[in-house]
Amino acid sequence: MSDFRIPGITVYRLALYARVLENFLAEGKELVSSEELARACGVNSAQLRKDLSYFGQFGVRGVGYSVPALLKHIRRILGTDREWPMVLAGVGHLGLALLNYDLLPQRGFKFVAAFDVDEKKIGRVINDVYVYSIEQLPWVLKEHPVEIGVIATPAKAAQEVADLFIAQGIKGILNFAPVRLKHPKNVVVEHSDITLLFDKLAFYLRRLD
Amino acid sequence: MSDFRIPGITVYRLALYARVLENFLAEGKELVSSEELARACGVNSAQLRKDLSYFGQFGVRGVGYSVPALLKHIRRILGTDREWPMVLAGVGHLGLALLNYDLLPQRGFKFVAAFDVDEKKIGRVINDVYVYSIEQLPWVLKEHPVEIGVIATPAKAAQEVADLFIAQGIKGILNFAPVRLKHPKNVVVEHSDITLLFDKLAFYLRRLD
DNA sequence: TACTGTGAAATATTTCACAGCA
């Protein structure tokens, strides 16, 4: 019922439920049962109900869940019922992909500035986002304080960027560089290392009968 | 000791250990203790030792682990001691980032062909990879059978591509499209939905004191 | 001595199964 210690995996699943509910909503679906939503998400229905029960009661016994109401509840739980301005460090191929990824602003995650060290990139505007020199980072963050910083630099630059972010008051970092960041524990860091997923796939492929 | 049912999270951590060991190796480090490697990976040392113990004994009591030997062992366990040819569907911004991501071929994951529906992209060569029309997919996979298919298309095309992949004998799919794929259980599917990570970050940011 | 390897204990997560209710 309370939010005392919510497992990361539960938070992740809530985000997944929200994604699937968005699709149901787009299809004009009004009602959904835990069984149906769970199946669409690839999880057990008791688990879905348990995940929700950490935060309250959102369904109607004998009936199910209202699709728009449940989506609204989950968004409020996740904090995606508001806008989250963000900055990006590293305008390489992945950085470009992030700047151009429409689903992020649709969900409230909006880049307000990007940074790079490459002279050829500095001054460009990508999808309405200006690319600054990394040296302007303290100044830009002072002018436009944001809570979320995204790192899409090469591994060797990532820690330095993280330190800069943290020094300028960034509270949450999403790190796509393949390196573990050191950080104080009042800063939230999520790591996303794409190459690890390929390794995992290789492992399970090898032991397919 | 045996590989009966290895938790996905253990496999993921093994990949992480390999990544950190690679860095240690590059620094010329010969020996590492479970404590030191675990700290660099952000995990408990007993957990690291337990993870390894599913597969054998790789250390020396009182001494630690040989960095190059442990790395070799983990690579063999993961299946990253060989090359994995792959195909890509979807040459948008994310697809481009994947085609240009040097760490993948360094670890043996090599795209041999890419596919798209956009006439403007078909026929281009990106980082030595030719972009075919999606209609040529059956033919190309017949000529060059591969086990891994990567999906970086918009959500609405992903299931159709997955079905094509599976029909052509692909055994493992890494799906970056924000949709849950239906698939027979002799096909391994890993989902990577980047937007879910942003949601998770928002959740933990909101409850930072 | 200084570590690994690993049963056993502790903890966390998932699933069951059914009471409760529209």
Added chain:
DNA sequence: TGCTGTGAAATATTTCACAGTA
């Protein structure tokens, strides 16, 4: 009746703590 919500049971994972050994 047909669902949700949730204690309790089952299962999975992590951590402890120490025997084993180079």
